[in-house]
Amino acid sequence: MKPDESAITHSRPAPSTATTAPPPAASFADLALPAEVLRTLTGRGVREPFPIQAATLPDALKGRDILGRGRTGSGKTLAFGLPLLTRTAGRRAEPKQPLALILVPTRELAQQVTDALTPYAEALRLRMAAVVGGTPIGRQISALREGAEVVVATPGRLHDLIERNACRLGRVRITVLDEADQMSDLGFLPQVTDLMDQVHPDGQRMLFSATLDDDVDQLVHRYLHDPVVHSVDPSAGTVTTMEHHVLVVHGPDRYAVTTEIAARDGRVLLFLDTRHAVDQLTRHLRASGVHAGALHSAKSQPQRTRTLAQFKSGQLTVLVATDVAARGLHVDDLDLVVNVDPPTDPKVYVHRAGRTARAGGSGRVVTLVLTGQRRETSRVMAEAGVEPTVTKVRSGEAQLSRITGAKTPSGAPLEAGSGVARPKNTNAPFRGLGTTKDPARGAGGKSRKAGEARKLAEARKAARMRRNG
Structure with missing residues (x-):
């Protein structure tokens, strides 16, 4: 079960029995796509396939198993979505028995994939259903009972529906794992393998991600049959259209x-490690006059959906988020991502950075570090294939404004009478970064152990939420 060597470069050695993959398609018209799909592509202004689409569509349309890697924002959704819809068209699902399944790790990505594919599904008269946690399960049961050819799901919620006998996967002949590397981690893997074991054994399987590594191998070897490997851009290629800056700051x-x-003109996405830090920074920014919103796994789905919609529309100019926003979040013209907490894993850096410079655009990624964090951050960036520009900055300096567009906030609280007080000292240590309100304990906070215990508790709770969709 060795993967075929594609004409596109990839990180795996070519097996001795490799066959030659077809050349990439020059246009959608060169592919065996239905006329309804071609008309919809043209109507939506999609005229030429992105590299990952051009590389994978010929094989995917033939029903081959696919292992695909393409940079974030490269068009992977249509790369797997168009062949899935095309090969499902003309069939009708029975109640509770979908014909095609797309598994994704987050609710936001599920909604984004559903929104992106719905126009093409409608053109082919296919019914889609999004199955995710945090939303009324009764509506999803009804949608499956009425019949949905294509289901986009998070593993936890789909598992719940199967347990309730509201869904059966035995007729699923096309299965996609999007963000396959994240679906391979311990928080998802047991449910993912349980679901994959239930789909039709002779069906087509496609695994896509911006990063493919050894973590994905167990899924590849267990579920893909003679897959074609298409890797458009090596791992470093996911970040080469961006500017990368490390800003060394005084604690x-x-x-x-x-x-x-955050007070700059234009939108910015700020990443932090914990939900507590996200909420605290968001409160501070709003008290300082900055239109900020918080996004993390403890928010209800309506809250998450509303916050994202406000950020995309410009009603909110700042999104403060945990890594729940590192995948599946597409915002047009988002030109700045800031790692307030530096990532400690190169894959996390790649996916956070990938929220900007999407669809061939450009962007800027800024990581704030203390002096003691520089060595670890340098290691992470080197493994991610990034050579950042390193600059020492202080608040109020022209260098900070030049790199990020930073400016002094208005200071007028946005929630008058809400009990959110404006901080008395904006230069006080950020309370989400291992510090405490007790000044007697110094800048290190209650203790490093307390901070580590809180982070461990956050990680455990996040893992439980991932399992529950």
Whole structure:
């Protein structure tokens, strides 16, 4: 069960029995796509396939198993979505028995994939259903009972529906794992393998992600049959259209630097490690006059959906988020991503950075570090294939404004009378970064152990939420 060597470069050695993959398609018209799909593509202004689409569509349309890697924002959804819909067209699902399944790790990605594929599904008269946690399960049961040819699901919620006898996967002949590397981690893997074991054994399987590594191998070897490997851009290629900056900041000044960046003209996405830190920074920014919203796994799905919609429309200019926003979030013209907490894993850096410079655009990624974090951050970026520009900055300096567009916030609280007080000292250490309100304990907070315990508890709770969709 060795993968075929594609004409596109990839990181795996070519097996001795490799066959030659067809050349990439020059246009959608060169492919065996239905006329309804071609008309919809033209109507939506999609005229030429992106590299990952051009590489994978010929094989996927033939029903081959696919292992695909393409940079974030490269068009992977249509790369697997168009062949899935085309090969399902003309069939009708029986109640509770979908014909095609797309598994994704987050609710936001499920909604984004559903929105992206719905126009083409409608053109082919296919019914789609999104199955995710945090939303009324009764509506999803009804949608499956009425019949849906294509289901887009998070593993936890789909598992719940199967347990309730509201869904059966035995007739699923096309299965996609999007963000396959994340679906391979321990929080998802047991449910993912359980679901994959239930789909039709002779069906087509496609695994897609911006990063493919050894973590995915167990899924590849267990479920893909003679797959074609298409890798458009090596791992470093996911970040080469962006500017990368490391800003070295003084600890007590970190809060003020973050606030001034958030107050810039234009939208910005701020990443932090914990939900507590996200909520605390969001409250501070709004008290400082910055239109910020929080996104993390403890928010209800209506809250998450509303916050994302407000950020995409420009009603919110700042999205403060945990890594729940590192995948599946597409915002047009988002030109700045800031790692307030530096990532400790190169894959996390790649996916956070991938929220900007999407669809061939450009963007800027900024990582704030203390002096003691520089060595670890350098290692992470080197493994991600990034050579950042390193600059020492302080709040209020021209260098900070030049790189990020930072400016002084208005200071007028957005929630008058809400009990959110404006911070008295904007240069106080950021309370989400291992510090405490007790000044007697110094800048290190209650203790490093307390901070580590809180992060461990956050990680455990996040893993439970991932399992529950």
